[in-house]
Amino acid sequence: MEPAEIAALLRLEMALDLRQRAAWAGMLLYVVSAVYVCYLAVKGGLGLATWNALFWIILLFAAFNALTRSFQREDAGRQLYLYTLVDPRSVILARAIYNGGVMVVLSLLSLLVYTLLLGTDVLVEADLGQFVLAVVLGGIGFASVLTLISAIAARAGNGIGLMAILGFPLVLPLLLTVMRASKLALDGVAWSVTSTYFGGLVLLDVITVALAWILFPYLWRD
Amino acid sequence: MRNWWKFLGIGLLLFASIAGLLIPLAPxxxxxxxxxxxxxxxxxxxxxxxxxxxxxxxxxxxxxxxxxxxxxxxxxxxxxxxxxxxxxxxxxxxxxxxxxxxxxxxxxxxxEGLGTGIAAQTCPEQTMPAKAFVFPNRSILYESIRNLHFHVPMWFTMIVLMGISVFQSIKVLGSNSLDRDRAAEMAVRIGLVFCVLGLITGALWARATWGAFWTNDVKLNGAAVTGLIYVAYLVLRGSVQDAHKRARLAAIYNIFAFVLLVLFLFVVPRLNAIDSLHPGNGGNSGFSDLDLDDRLRVIFYPAVLGWILLGTWMYDLRVRAARLETAMDR
Amino acid sequence: MRTLLSFFLLLTTVVANAQNAAPSWLENTLYGNGKINVVVAVIAVIILGIGFWLWRMDRRISGLEKDQRQKQR
CATH class of the missing domain: 2.60.40.1930 (Macroglobulin (MG2) domain)
Structure with a gap:
């Protein structure tokens, strides 16, 4: 495992992913249509807590939607080929980093669409910097938990259904923490209070990535 | 005497159940x-x-x-x-x-008839009754404080069984042993029995104390997530055919889930240290603030140890039965 | 002797409580100050749960015994 190897794998990921324009379009369409359905369902008038909860639910399902593909798209042949070339730990790290990036982009896009359609009334008091930080950390956290789960589900050979069953209870701790943090950010609470939550989120992210790094090699070889 | 711990477990349960029921509440x-x-x-x-x-x-x-x-x-x-x-x-x-x-x-x-104070009276000194060995008498709990010795040990036992399961799973990754894999699965199954018992007894106690079978509480969410995680673990096992592949996938999921679960149960509640009805969380004091809490502990710790030993015994029986089943099928 | 007697007394109170139970016994325990019924219910659930587990274990071992007999034949 070395930085150059990870960088090469990252470039490979990006090249492969950008080739799949349809997948990206699908993700964007999912976010837009989910937000639009919410907009039609609630017609404005959302309280702060509901606004926050709805946003994170949309983001949660967007994450499942986007990250299920992470290990599904490659066939056994390509896996065997990668296996002979690189350290599995580089693979999981590269993929976690890449998925984290995808989730950050996707989260910020969702936030944009969400505020455009559902209004910015609740953001009056908000500390925007904190809120965006919560969104970014939450996105990275989803990515780091779901990357390993996606690998397990792909290995089990039963993709999307299993992914939801396995991933949902594991994402909950993160989801509850990040929802609380972003709620406090919307209330405009001072950094001195929210910094514990952000510290907790970073800790959760680091621990999940470390676990994935330790466990993935066992998953990799058959 | 290989089986001493089974006798110890039953003895502790006997002691804790009888003492937990018979010791009177404080006046x-x-x-x-x-x-x-x-x-x-x-x-x-x-x-x-x-x-x-x-x-x-x-x-x-x-x-x-x-x-x-x-x-x-x-x-x-x-x-x-x-x-x-x-x-x-x-x-x-x-x-x-x-x-x-x-x-x-x-x-x-x-x-009624409030004012700015009354003429002082000196009443005769009140004689305090001698302190007996009693359980604390708390206003909304009353007699149901005895449930501490029956409901709470279920969760301790569950966590210990899940811990045994993770230990076996780590061994699976090192050795690819199917026997270890079976042990990990059985520990989860027995742990789920205690999870269900803990949920039902908790719901009954909550109804009588807080007025609802389910409240949005950190501890209850933790229990629900634990149940979901281990049901998902069993679903994962069910969806893989090849025994060795199943052993490895299940072990990886088990270890990953257990670490996140420990974080969820013991770290996240510290972060969100508000809105729990359970003692020791949020604004609620634990049982330990009571002057008589040592009297609860004298019964509570033996009860916990007794239930853990009983759970381990059940796990042991289940593993041995499963081992026989595989041997017979061959 | 006194503990035995108090145990007996406890049993009779439990039985008496059970007999007094109106249809809404949970309501009674909610507002009554005794609340011993909750403890009784909790212990009953635990015993039933362990009993159910034992029963399934029994079935499992019966199956094993049957296989064993068939093998020996």
Missing amino acids: ALVHVSPDRIAPGPVDVTVTGYNTAFGGDVKVRLVNEGQAVCASSVAVLDGTHLTARFDVPVGFKANLTDLEVNGLVYQGALFT
Whole structure:
């Protein structure tokens, strides 16, 4: 495992992913249509807590939607080929980093669409910097938990259904923490209070990535 | 003597169950009638719980540190007495406490005729009853505090069984042993039995204490997530055919899930340290703030150890049966 | 002797409570100050749960015994 190897794998990921324009379009369409359905369902008038909860639910399902593909798209042949070339730990790290990036982009896009359609009334008091930080950390956290789960589900050979069953209870701790943090950010609470939550989120992210790094090699070889 | 721990477990359970049921609750005052007083003479009937009224009983009213002594006391039986007071004008606070021999019923009487204070009275010294070995008497729990020895050990046992399962799973990754894999699965299955028991008993206790079977509480969410995780673990096992592949996938998921679960159960509640009804969380004090908590602990720790040993015994039986089943199929 | 007697007393109170139970026994325990019924219910659930587990274990071992007999034949 070395930085150059990870960088090469990252470039490979990006090249492969950008080739799949349809997948990206699908993700964007999912976010837009989910937000639009919410907009039609609630017609404005959302309280702060509901606004926050709805946003994170949309983001949660967007994450499942986007990250299920992470290990599904490659066939056994390509896996065997990668296996002979690189350290599995580089693979999981590269993929976690890449998925984290995808989730950050996707989260910020969702936030944009969400505020455009559902209004910015609740953001009056908000500390925007904190809120965006919560969104970014939450996105990275989803990515780091779901990357390993996606690998397990792909290995089990039963993709999307299993992914939801396995991933949902594991994402909950993160989801509850990040929802609380972003709620406090919307209330405009001072950094001195929210910094514990952000510290907790970073800790959760680091621990999940470390676990994935330790466990993935066992998953990799058959 | 290989089986000493099984005897130890049953002995501890026997001790904890009998002691947990038989040790009486601390005496307390639970009811007064009438529940409001106005200036003038009034007869207040007091109902006690596990009290032994009799002989020389001293009763007084206390309002903001100012006391009024009972002019006469008639003991009806061990748990009922009637006290006559001459209520003066000028109590400061809305609520008056009532004291019987050192037992305090706080805010017992709604008070009329408020003023700026009354002439001080010195009541005879109240004789405190000798301290016996009793459980604390808490206002919304009362007798149900005994459930501490039956409901809470379920969760301890579950966590220990899941810990055994993770230990076996780590061994699976090192050795690819199918026997270890079976042990990990069985530990999860027995752990889920205790999870279900903990959920049902918790729901009953919550209904009687907080008025609802389910509340949005950190501990309850933790229990629900634990159940979901391990049901998902069994679903994952069910969806893989190849035994060795199943062993490895299940072990990886088990380790990953257990670490996140420990974080969820023990770290996240510290972050969101508000809105829990459970003792020791949020604004609620644990049982340990009670002066008699050591008396609960003397029973509680043996109960926990006893249930853990029983759970381990069940796990042992289940693994041996499963091992025989595989041997027979061959 | 006294503990035995109090155990007996406890049993009779439990039985008496059970007999007094109106249809809404949970409501009664909610507002009554005794609340011993909750403890009784909790212990009953635990015993039933462990009993159910034992029963399934029994079935499992019966199956094993049957296989064993068939093998020996």
